[in-house]
Amino acid sequence: MNLLYFMYMEYLAKYNIPKLFGDITFYIIPFCIIALALLIIVLILVLAERKLLGYFTQRKGPNRVGYWGILQTLADAIKLLCKENITPKGVDRFLFNLAPVLVFVPTFAALGIIPYCAEFTFVNTSTNVILYLILAAFPILSIFLGGWASNNKYSLMGAMRSIAQVISYELPVTFVLLSIVVLSSSTNLTGITLAQYSRAGFAGWFIFPCIIGFVVMFVSILAELNRCPFDLPEAESELICGYNTEYSGMRFAIFYLSEYAMLFANSMFLAILFLGGYLSPFGGYISHILLGDSYLASILVYFEQVFWLFLKSALLIFIIIWIRATLPRLASFDLLKFSWSILLPVSIVNLLLVVLIKFGGLL
Amino acid sequence: MKFIKAAINISDGLLTVFKHLFRKPVTLEYPEKRRELNNNFRGKLTVDGCIGCGVCKRVCPSGAISYEKNLNGKVLSYTFDLNKCIFCGNCKYYCPCGAISMTKEYELASANKKDLKLKYNIGVPEEENIKENK
Numbered sequence: 001m002n003l004l005y006f007m008y009m010e011y012l013a014k015y016n017i018p019k020l021f022g023d024i025t026f027y028i029i030p031f032c033i034i035a036l037a038l039l040i041i042v043l044i045l046v047l048a049e050r051k052l053l054g055y056f057t058q059r060k061g062p063n064r065v066g067y068w069g070i071l072q073t074l075a076d077a078i079k080l081l082c083k084e085n086i087t088p089k090g091v092d093r094f095l096f097n098l099a100p101v102l103v104f105v106p107t108f109a110a111l112g113i114i115p116y117c118a119e120f121t122f123v124n125t126s127t128n129v130i131l132y133l134i135l136a137a138f139p140i141l142s143i144f145l146g147g148w149a150s151n152n153k154y155s156l157m158g159a160m161r162s163i164a165q166v167i168s169y170e171l172p173v174t175f176v177l178l179s180i181v182v183l184s185s186s187t188n189l190t191g192i193t194l195a196q197y198s199r200a201g202f203a204g205w206f207i208f209p210c211i212i213g214f215v216v217m218f219v220s221i222l223a224e225l226n227r228c229p230f231d232l233p234e235a236e237s238e239l240i241c242g243y244n245t246e247y248s249g250m251r252f253a254i255f256y257l258s259e260y261a262m263l264f265a266n267s268m269f270l271a272i273l274f275l276g277g278y279l280s281p282f283g284g285y286i287s288h289i290l291l292g293d294s295y296l297a298s299i300l301v302y303f304e305q306v307f308w309l310f311l312k313s314a315l316l317i318f319i320i321i322w323i324r325a326t327l328p329r330l331a332s333f334d335l336l337k338f339s340w341s342i343l344l345p346v347s348i349v350n351l352l353l354v355v356l357i358k359f360g361g362l363l
Numbered sequence: 364m365k366f367i368k369a370a371i372n373i374s375d376g377l378l379t380v381f382k383h384l385f386r387k388p389v390t391l392e393y394p395e396k397r398r399e400l401n402n403n404f405r406g407k408l409t410v411d412g413c414i415g416c417g418v419c420k421r422v423c424p425s426g427a428i429s430y431e432k433n434l435n436g437k438v439l440s441y442t443f444d445l446n447k448c449i450f451c452g453n454c455k456y457y458c459p460c461g462a463i464s465m466t467k468e469y470e471l472a473s474a475n476k477k478d479l480k481l482k483y484n485i486g487v488p489e490e491e492n493i494k495e496n497k
Contacts (some may be wrong), residue, residue, distance in 0.1 A: 050385055053387065054381050054388070055383070055384050056381075056384060057383065057385050058383050058387075058388050058389050058390075059389070060388045060390045060392075193442075285471055321382065322377065322380065322432075323377070325380050326376045326377050326379075326380040327373065327376070342366070346383065
């Protein structure tokens with residue numbers, strides 16, 4: 001980010017634009033880029049999920065709007081935009097309107113602290129990991145807000161379930177994160193990424209010393225994202241649609257958008273922690289191998305890093321959709337029991353193992 | 364032990380679902396692509412070479428067939444009411460001269476109920492009857 005900052009400042013200094021303007025816009029422009037990229041990515045994700053779910057169940061998925069159904073999500077988005085925003089009787093108006101806004105803010109912020117490539121982290125603090133942990137749990141609070149303000153028993157039940165879920169699944173995540181911090185001796189996501197570098201490519205990834213942690217983290221993130229088989233907060237067959245039963249039109253669209261954005265952010269987070277983030281799985285970058293040490297290669301490397309990160313997260317998203325197509329929903333009680341009696345002890349054992357590997361001379 | 368069993372079951376299920384990815388989808392995009400019909404398919408009825416014996420009316424389980432007689436008691440025309448017809452094929456089976464046949468036409472939805480009452484005049488060539496019913 002420093003390199004980009006100085007390049008930007010130099011460019012502004014050429015045209016005698018004050019430094020303050022540069023300081024402000026340097027942080028605004030990236031977030032505009034995120035906002036645009038996010039919209040496009042969510043459109044792609046929704047289509048990919050529906051298509052994949054179709055093929056997993058021997059159907060075709062959406063195939064009417066545009067070639068191969070490409071414009072389906074766009075059509076859905078336009079439909080949601082045109083719909084009426086209904087505010088039911090008896091709702092807490094202020095909180096009801098506030099919840100969709102609040103659900104989007106942490107999602108957006110979480111995307112801002114992910115290192116996309118070596119020079120491109122929008123907010124690079126030294127404790128990125130802990131910040132991310134807090135931001136990832138935040139949408140649940142707005143879900144509870146929306147469910148409570150809706151004045152609907154199904155919404156409230158869904159919201160309460162999501163709170164119980166996030167409380168029980170946040171602890172295993174924390175323990176797994178601690179083991180990652182032990183392995184990399186860093187609480188910065190860029191630091192964690194760089195700690196996984198090795199000449200042999202993927203051999204240095206933390207998934208190998210910490211495979212139990214990866215499984216625990218994956219399951220917990222499924223629960224945090226309210227994905228199948230942990231989609232209790234919006235269980236369609238029991239609670240109609242859970243917390244967003246009463247939402248319609250644009251407000252519902254924002255809930256939907258943030259759900260998929262969080263899916264994307266969390267899969268990238270997993271990829272950074274365990275699959276080496278933006279590092280190439282072959283050790284050296286392809287553009288360096290093809291173009292040598294030329295100036296073009298040094299620029300192309302950044303794009304290649306983004307590509308690797310997106311590819312890894314796409315793989316994880318594929319697995320998440322695959323699981324959704326396979327497993328049925330857990331009962332509410334089983335879910336909590338599974339977390340407290342299995343995942344939490346396993347994650348603590350994993351932390352002990354990792355400490356032994358790191359400081360016991362096993363690695 | 365219990366968890367190992369559960370893990371095996373889950374992975375077995377995941378594998379089964381994954382195999383579906385490589386199978387051909389069973390969905391057909393209906394108006395453009397249609398399923399191939401069997402030769403025994405029972406669709407819309409047509410009549411050709413009727414002798415007016417009235418057997419079909421008697422065997423029809425849903426009472427979909429009615430006929431018009433002249434003063435001498437001779438049958439002039441048959442009406443097949445597709446609103447009532449259950450496409451069982453009984454009339455075709457019992458017809459003594461094989462006059463009734465069932466086409467492969469199955470898109471019979473119509474905004475007007477009268478369109479589904481097919482009238483076949485006896486002693487008139489088949490094409491004219493079909494023209495009349497369209």
